Amino acid sequence: MNKILPTLILSFVASLLLAQQTPGGSTPIVQNNTKEITSPNLQKEVIVSGSIIEKDTGVPLEYATVAFFSQLENRIVTGGISDVDGNFRIPVPAGVYDISIEFISFKKVTISNKKLIQDENLGSFALEIDAESLDEVEIIAERTTVEFRLDKKIYNIGKDLTVRGGTVSDVLDNVPSVSVDVEGNVSLRGNDDVRILINGKPSGLVGLNSTDALRQLPAESIERVEVITSPSARYDAEGTAGILNIILRRSKLQGLNGAITVNGGYPTSAGISGNINYRTGDFNFFNTTGYNYREVPGNSFTETEFFNGDDPSTFLTEDREFDRIRKGINTNFGVEWYVNDTFSITNSIVYRNSDNESNTINLIDETDAFGTTTRTTRFDPELEDDKTIQYSLNLDKQWNGNSDHRLTFEFQYETSEEDERSFVNQDGTDVEDVSTVEAQDRVLIQTDFVQPLGENGQFELGYRGNFNKLDTDYNVAFSDDGINFELSSALSNNLLYDENVNAFYSQFGNKLGEKFSYLLGLRMESTRITINQITSGNFEKKNYTQLFPTVNLAYEITEDESFTIGYNRRIRRPRSRFINPFPSRSSPTSLFQGDPDLDPSISDAFDIGYLNRLGKLTISGSVYFQHATDIFSFITRATDDFYSFETNETVNINDPDFDEINANYDLVPVVIRGPINLATNDRYGGEITFTYRPNRKFNVNANFNLFQSITKGDYQGQNFDAENLSWFARLNAKYTLPGAIDWQTRLFYRGPSETAQSKNKGIFSTDLAFSKDVFNENGSLAFRVSDLFNTRKRVGDSFTPTFNSTGTFQWRQRSYNVSFTYRFNQKKKRERSNGQGGDDDLEFEG
Template identity: 65%
Template structure:
């Protein structure tokens, strides 16, 4: 393990060394020259007169339309940039504001440009923007954009931690992501499927450092440009990447308890027509967890049908996990000419995980006396390597917004798991080897055509081609002799080809905006179980309409209405027929015969900005058919948990598996409130309540169920004396139930403190995740043959301290923003 650690740290050292070499070169290059001058000035908001920090100033050669140099404004909106003497077009840009160009400026001596006043670009039609809310949220016709950089509680954490703090999103104790309580969420990176998500999105999201994220787009009513996959909607994670001139970036190191250590950085270097960028990170985490299952079996004499005394079985599991991961995304953007650019990047992710699971199975009698005890040890080693190459081409035409894009992406992901399971009272060792090899190809092209000043037409194609081969081998080693268990060993090849075409049209007529689209998806799926000889093929062609409407009641209030049709294809784990082996009494097994589920979703939203308070609410309804649900059933088989010279204990094996049911109706209400009493204090609350009505029968068993559940999140951030930021976040998930189970509520609390250093060039943050160690899932499952109570805690309470250093990249400060009455709101 020390050798592997050394190799990983060598990669980090190489990355850091490269960064500082580039920094040194840039410094040397920037020394004063007789051929350069100083150009200074100031950029402000035209209405409020407030300075605009991070406005970008670019100097272009008028003849070649080639960028020569540039810079950004400081917190006072001022800039002072060293420029070679010459004739320039000077461009001033700031997000959500109209760009201003000062043409043909003769700059041959030190010059102070006149103050530049930028105006809000309220008529921008990219994504048909309806409101640019100056808090941490941008509300658009088909999405909500959450800027996550100011969340202290995720510093030094992972993407999974980030998502668990985004309104409308929840992450359960096993790491499964849900949107408004629905776990069928499509996760994209920079708008496309990505190797950063990998074969197991849960594990992959726990490997990617939080500092690599710029923002998260929550798309509850996706437009036709997006894949129809995901009945709950889409989470689009946007990674950090700068286009500023010169070298800039940030490096973060962190450590914590249970022991964890990591380093990550985003570095960008732009010179002339080229922009080089990388986001890389390494982390080592020890993640202890535990679970408990207490089962009571209702025994019946098979011959007479009479009731027999109940039997009991208690199982505890302790998980000692080590998660090690290195990931890097390296790329270059080439500005071919003033209208075209090509971006190419290579992604590499290497995750090496160790999981040592100790199962203790105890058989008590009705009085609690222990009849038998058995220990099962499952040491598992996992190696997951992802390689992905991406190519993007953008062609901009003369009219603003008129463009053509093309994307190509090819990816390979290999995940191998090996374990050697031992058990008391037996010399046999169960060897389990699983290899998953996935190849994915993405082809995509989009064409956007503005029509007039208020309308936009879009046309596109996307092809996803995916092949996943799973080789599952179970062997038994007795006295050194290995025998393959042919009853469970198998090889499965899953192929999924999806070709999609879409078109959409959007426009704004005074206060009314709309975006109408239609998507056609043709899906071809084959499932080939080569060992057993089972083969199935499914083809389906579907239309997916989308409608998004908006009406601005006033400058501060708006209504939105969205409809879209979505589908849910079964993931590889859902269709994999190989049973899990970590427990001999409770197994998970996929269902290769699962069909896709379809959903019609409606969403009615209301936004109101009332001075220092921002209210965002939604009513939503979702009707699904052929839904997936998980059931627990007695397999009809038994297993030996204790075997001695005088006795043998045999218990039933319980299986959890997904099935298709007839239909489900889901409707709910959510609201998010942001309150900024002053510049140093920010509060945010999110509440989501929903009702699920499920109807369906499977193998003669009725699974009708009505369930009401809810979750709430509250975050409070305040600046203490000495400019120390303190943030506390609370999350509560209400109780829920299905036809077979009842789950109790879960409360978790995170806390963090942060302090800026070295004139805001650096920050140090200390946070505690799950402060009261209460993030546990607990519930009871009941069938005709057994009743089972279970608890599960994936990760125990953890402490983390992180240090971030920024070079040529300032911290994003809170900036006053103008509301409808000219009063000020503040970003949190």
């Protein structure tokens, strides 16, 4: 793999060098008083000038685009945009052109077959407002809109105030059907086995730890989120809950445009992020970069009662305070080369570097059978450094100007490193040295071919290969004097994990008449996993091949009302941590241990969706059912080990000196938690979303999700059957106050939940935000409060035959944030990819 990287870098550099010249080899840019001008040929140039105004008011239109299309060359040869006075002055190679004058929300003006052989002033163009388009633009600027596809919902991220200056996690927590818990774990309709993609692929922007990475990516970098609860055969079968595909911002407008956001807040936080795009002729350069610094204080409290048979119970209380510092930079730079009207090449490089600190103080109180309490103070300072580099190459070939008839090829190489280290201090003495070093290499190869058939039919086939190598080196050393450390052979280990997945798929879709559409697909995935436990010498291989059929149907009752039906089979493969037989420690008395014999879980899911637009009210919803076998359940069980905080040692019950040690010291049982394949799980539920917009000043969005989970299974003679009825609800309301100040409030409630060994109480949180546009709508100033009442906490109980515990956990406390966004050559997010928004055509899209 190390030999591949230099070759990839050289190819990327070569593409950049090609991007510096046009097919004719001439200088691509000419500068004058127009915003941006291109001139690809060395033939005689003439100067074309004119002005552009709004028809009704006569006000000059800045940033209107003027394009010169050559029918002879079948491409746009050059173009430019108007200045602040609405004037343009563009050098153009002499010739015959179709000239188009456009401005967002205005009707396009075209001059056909215009012969240009000398300098010419075209005069003044008065553009007329396109009322329908303008209404769409205003809606997009004010709020998040949703588009419906046969197999997904697309949420275009609009002017959502509660995520200004926030992160991708904040954005996802505002998307219907999606929820993010207090630890940052993402779930879809209550199921946490979600596949998260960036621009349709696994990404280095997520890295080894997706939870932390999503908390560091700036919210302003997102253009839209695709919620895919019934994935078609084109997508990986991984993720039983479905897929969240995060699409980053990238403009294709001519010229230079972008936006920059700075933010700061309390607890101490600061960040700067921006996206910039430069389109000149046949080349499009894009970059999204962000840096953030956040202090994230949190806390937890746990009280555990240990049962000792006929003897009195003993108790352990742990009171933790977390002081975390999250620092990170991420950047995505690339160039698109439109070789001709039907073929493009895109190269991009992603770099992510995060430097995190976490200082945890744990006050531990042990109460023995006689009521005597002993206090121990543990201080755990952890340093973590994550680095990821990713290179991507994309080729896109279309035929006859038809974007539905295309062949695409993608290659992606990614290398990631994560280094964690901590020295644990107990009552003033260094007692533990813990380090985890992970190195991962991932390669993705994908090709897709789409062939239209007839007027509405579409056939598609493709291949995708995911090749993953992960090296995890975990070391734990103990010390009695704080100076000399001895490596623990019982805990330290080195795991090499290889996972190769080769997938082939095919699907066919068509529309019958004006009402009925269908998309049928079949995917085959062949998986080979190698588990090489270097420390113990254990070596295992797993090979399995599965078929994953998909069915998506849609019936349009009217233009505004429709039904969808979906079926798909999904897989959940165990991650490396789930199959590592060596235990890892979250505390001296709590271990996590994987199972190398863990099998993948297979699920079959059915989904029925409904959409109805009733004027100013839009209703969408679905009911769903999922049956899963060999599900992963995490159970907690007692071990034969006991820990002494006084000596910082673990002793086994079979140790010859156990009785003597137990008589002289207070011993706390060590418990272990890990995954098992626990029989079956049936999950069914329903969700409904209301969007109401009575006028331009006020809109409200409400989402409600109710789901039932039934798990059945036995393990080591213990029954783990459990039924859990839970729900969550989200309400977003936005109102424009006098002075054009936007006010938004978000309420969220997650209902109680229950498993065979635990119960969690409901969680309620409130976010509040205000925003004001400034500088002629080029800038926006926003203030937000996250968790206004400081109630976003997990409170729950756990119970086993040997102990019961109750606990409270709060990842972060109430926070305040102020942000300022400035957009240049962008008008309040008016641009939109593919010219779509609020579209509900149930077309085919993989």
